[in-house]
Amino acid sequence: MDDEEVPLALALEEPGADTTPKDGEEPTTVPVTIVTGFLGAGKTTLVKHILTADHGYRIAVILNEFGDEQGIESTFIQSAEGIQTTDGEWVELTNGCMCCAVKSDFLQALESLLDRPGGRRFDYILIETSGLANPGPIATALWTDTELESKVNLDGVVTVVDAVNIDRQLHENRARGTVNEAQVQVAYADIVILNKLDLCEEEALTRAEANIRAINSSVTIVRTQKAKVDLGLILNRNGYSHKGELSLPPILEADDELEAGETPHKHPERTSVAGETAGRRRSTGVSCCSSRAHSFHAKGGAGASAIAAAAAAAVAAVAAGGSSGAGSADLSPAGSLTPASPLLVAATASAEKAGRRASLEAGAIGEPDHVHDSQVSTISLRAELPVELEKFKSWVDHLLWDRENRTDEIYRMKGVLSVAGSNKKHTLQAVYELYEVLPGPAWQPGEQRLSRVVLIGRNLRTAAIKASWASFLGAGLEQPPALAVKKA
Numbered sequence: 001m002d003d004e005e006v007p008l009a010l011a012l013e014e015p016g017a018d019t020t021p022k023d024g025e026e027p028t029t030v031p032v033t034i035v036t037g038f039l040g041a042g043k044t045t046l047v048k049h050i051l052t053a054d055h056g057y058r059i060a061v062i063l064n065e066f067g068d069e070q071g072i073e074s075t076f077i078q079s080a081e082g083i084q085t086t087d088g089e090w091v092e093l094t095n096g097c098m099c100c101a102v103k104s105d106f107l108q109a110l111e112s113l114l115d116r117p118g119g120r121r122f123d124y125i126l127i128e129t130s131g132l133a134n135p136g137p138i139a140t141a142l143w144t145d146t147e148l149e150s151k152v153n154l155d156g157v158v159t160v161v162d163a164v165n166i167d168r169q170l171h172e173n174r175a176r177g178t179v180n181e182a183q184v185q186v187a188y189a190d191i192v193i194l195n196k197l198d199l200c201e202e203e204a205l206t207r208a209e210a211n212i213r214a215i216n217s218s219v220t221i222v223r224t225q226k227a228k229v230d231l232g233l234i235l236n237r238n239g240y241s242h243k244g245e246l247s248l249p250p251i252l253e254a255d256d257e258l259e260a261g262e263t264p265h266k267h268p269e270r271t272s273v274a275g276e277t278a279g280r281r282r283s284t285g286v287s288c289c290s291s292r293a294h295s296f297h298a299k300g301g302a303g304a305s306a307i308a309a310a311a312a313a314a315v316a317a318v319a320a321g322g323s324s325g326a327g328s329a330d331l332s333p334a335g336s337l338t339p340a341s342p343l344l345v346a347a348t349a350s351a352e353k354a355g356r357r358a359s360l361e362a363g364a365i366g367e368p369d370h371v372h373d374s375q376v377s378t379i380s381l382r383a384e385l386p387v388e389l390e391k392f393k394s395w396v397d398h399l400l401w402d403r404e405n406r407t408d409e410i411y412r413m414k415g416v417l418s419v420a421g422s423n424k425k426h427t428l429q430a431v432y433e434l435y436e437v438l439p440g441p442a443w444q445p446g447e448q449r450l451s452r453v454v455l456i457g458r459n460l461r462t463a464a465i466k467a468s469w470a471s472f473l474g475a476g477l478e479q480p481p482a483l484a485v486k487k488a
């Protein structure tokens, strides 16, 4: 699809209850829940849990992936037992990062999804942001878009937190003026899913809860394993509609009027009462995603930083501290799932396309106003021939665990593998030093059996990692090139 083209939703024919309003019936708005959280926290796991629960809803999911992840995330979701998808159920939105392009392609795509001629309505829409996204602009756009508002209602922001890693994520040293995404994601949360209970001691959980409350004191925190949360707690909260209490502390009604650099209110008072909509506007300069995400897609982005600034202002200063002491257990396999009939919409972000678009947007509405942290980057690896599973695991062991004298930090790895001797797609998932390789769905006839691995991290040494990968592929990893950096 051309990146200037408005993405289209494909018409679907699925079994399930017809929820199209009948003649004389009042059309109801479709609730939208934003699922956010740092890289690897368990957002997709939560989405799978929602899709496979026995609620009878017809759900559309919008995924925001970076270009290199395209297709990998959807493989994870489709690999969940019981989730039936066909080609027609996938719509690719070449719209760049959702929070950058939220004003354009994303909203248009959402509109066309809702306006499909002859199409049946969805009961619910889930938006899974990327792990480095700032959910604020998406929430604001959904809430303030008067055209969309008659069709959808922002139901809530659910932030999934990795109980093992949240401590270091919240306390990570950042360049002055850059945003800590983990803090912002917690700041925007209506509910925090404190996930990976099985990998954490009680002490670490208590500390994580205290850290979360230091940022967002009134937020509801639910502890989970594999994001198995009572859906009554996260869906149909009506958090932003006239039906429920408004509680969106980091987003100010006057945000889009603030000039860059102007200090937002420290303690925004959002106490709107039922039905009050007068203050809502379609903002003209939706704040972009956090600075680090930009190292993935582009220099540029929306000009006004008011919302991000407001979120940053709402983030309490978190005292510096150490890591929570990551567990060393293997990641456990996904739990059993029951069937549902989801519609999945993959909003895939192409780095270059997003870059072009962001530049256009920057040109249209002003210069970027924040520093990009070029230390975070992504590396994409491919192999045409099937990989030997055990050797591949040794390579990952080396990459993640042989860390002496290394200055890089690998936050996240994801991959789809063609494994020698297996007809199944294998998936790689790694979050910091924990990883798992699991067999997934079978390769389809005619499908190209390509192995793809994406790494996201800080201070990644692209040449060294690519050399290591080439060595693994070529020489069978007898002696992978050392990734260590000699200290000066």
Ligand SMILES: Nc1nc2c(ncn2[C@@H]2O[C@H](COP(=O)(O)OP(=O)(O)OP(=O)(O)O)[C@@H](O)[C@H]2O)c(=O)[nH]1
Residues within 6 Å of the ligand: 037, 038, 039, 040, 041, 042, 043, 044, 045, 046, 076, 130, 131, 160, 195, 196, 197, 198, 199, 224, 225, 226, 227, 330, 331, 332, 333, 334, 412, 429, 430, 431, 436
């Ligand atoms: N042990 C354990 N593993 C978990 C739990 N929840 C999720 N995982 C695993 O953590 C890894 C990352 O989970 P995802 O759901 O893909 O995380 P994500 O937030 O969608 O990741 P990104 O999209 O990359 O930001 C996967 O291997 C999951 O199986 C949990 O409660 N316990």
